[in-house]
Amino acid sequence: MSTTAETVTVAPPGPWPAPMAPVPIRATVRVPGSKSQTNRALVLAALSDGPSTIVNGLDARDTRLMRDGLRALGVQIEESGDSWRITPPGAFTGGTVDCGLAGTVMRFLPPLAALADSPVAFDGDEQAYARPMGPLLDGLAALGVTVSGESLPFTVTGTSALAGGVVTIDASTSSQYVSGLLLIGARLADGLDLRHAGESLPSRPHIAMTVEMLRARGVQIDDSETDRWVVSPGPIAAADVIIEPDLSNAAPFLAAAAITGGAVTVPHWPSESNQPGMRLPHILQQFGADVTYDEDGSIIVEGTDEIDNIEIDLRDVSELTPVVAALAALAADTSHLNGVGHIRGHETDRLTAIATELESLGARVRVHHDGLVIHPRLLGGGTWHTYADHRMAHAGALLGLVVADIVLDDVACTDKTMPEFVALWEQMLADSVAASTAEISAESAELA
Structure with a gap:
């Protein structure tokens, strides 16, 4: 059976009893499009030299905020089902952008605002006020942009004719600072020579994704030197793109097979991708799961008798940390998750949140400077x-499959990147029960 969410409603705010798995999870789950690709494609379409079409873009809170933010800057977006037509303006206009809690909106749109013809005000959810912004805003200031404020809320007053040149920032707290500036590099008169000076960069696959998507639109980027990106000035070509499934959002579903001894299939798994979630199959194998691929391009994860403990560096795939931590809490022995000190500045302080919630259920967790x-x-x-x-909600739902009486205080936050989450989760369980019943019936018929 195939678990889809063609017609979904967002889960209402409030407590949600995480359902236990009465049988091993056996289902096919079709996850929606990649948030990271969708929001980059939207920004690139807005910067392009003509109209572009995006197909299979993610429709979730983060991408709705991005579309509304672009509209506030003068971009025209026409939506027809899973196809969106984006027409860039002659010049970006001033206005107000609501960033919500979306890192890509608060880090990708201020550079566009630097090209606007009048001031652009940025605000967001109260929790977003604590998210670091300094390196990006410092980078804009180095380009000659006037920025009032050091974090949300702030106002950007730019010019439609920025010179560009050398900009050095410390992006050790978020790769999104690099991506945000790279996205406008070709629109600067002298291009952009962007350099990172600081500790190790997190989430490098996301930077690689940005570079690849820019090159696909004809932008020349020299990244041959570590932590330096030289973007040549020139047009950004309009292009029609199809968005891949969100591989990171597949994590709780595939992990469900690993912890219940079942099997979960996700169709259309790409053979190559810069999404950080491409490392997910290897991570699940480290935990002891079996991973295979069929001829149709689907990934199949099967659970085994035991969940192995692991020691792993998650710096490049830090968004997977909550689900990986949930798996580790069910493992045979102690696990070490490293390279994720920077996730203290994500949607919440994820290190403290993970430790607090796992310990409340009975696990013992030690937080150190760079992990758990x-x-x-x-x-x-x-x-x-x-x-x-949303990632904390995924982890809680996953644990709820095998631990009785877990109640999420608010599952509606999954609307950020996957409004279908509760519908997909519950359908996955229903499909698993149906598959188990059919298997029992078939066995009974053979014995009769």
Whole structure:
């Protein structure tokens, strides 16, 4: 059976009892489009030299905020089902942009605002006020842009004719600073020579994604030197793009097979991709799951008898940390998750949130400067706080499959990147029960 969400409603705010899995999870789950690709494609279409079409773009809170933000800057967006037509303006206009809690909106649109003909005000959810913005705003200031404020809310007053040149920033807290500036590099009169000076960069696959999508539109970028990107000035070509499935959003579904001894299939898994979620199959194999691919391009994850403990560096795939931590809490022994100190500045302080919630269920967790040490214990039920963070909700729902009486305080935060989450999750369970019933019936018929 195939789990889809062709018609969905967003889960209402409030407590959500995470359903347990009465049988091993066996289902096919079709996940929606990649948020990272969708929002980059939207920004590139707005900067292009003509209209572009995006197909299979993610329709979720983060991408709605991006579309509304672009409209506030004068971009025309026509939506028809899963096809969006984006027409760039002659010049970006001033206005007000609501960033919500979307990192891509608060880090990608200020550079566009630097090209606008009048001031652009940025605001967002109260929780977004704590998210770091300084390196990006410093980079804009180095380009000659006037910025009032050091974090949300702030106002950008730019010019439609920025010179460009050398800009040096410390992007060790977010790769999005690099991507945001790279996106406008070709529109600067002298191009952009962007350099990172600081500790190791997180989430490098996201930067590679930005570079690849720019090159696909004819932009010349020299990234042969580590932590330096030289963008040549020139047009950004209009292009029609098809968005890949969101591989990171597949994480809780594929992990569900691993912890229940079942099998979950996700169709249209790309053979190559710069999405960080491409590392997910290898991570699940480290935990002891079996991973295969069929001739139609689907990935199949099957659980085994035990969940192995792991030691892993998640710097390049830090968005997977909550789900990986949930798996580690069910493993046979102690796991070490490293390279993720920077996720203290994500939607919430994810290190503290993960440790607090796992310990509330009975695990023992040590937080250090760059990650987590997770000691599994017998887990019990309780309230799992999501902190308005979709990845925390995914982790809580995953644990709820095998730990009784877990209640998420608010599952509606999954609307950020996957409004279909609850519908897909519940359908996955229903399909698993149906598959188990059919298997039992077939076995009974053979014995009769």
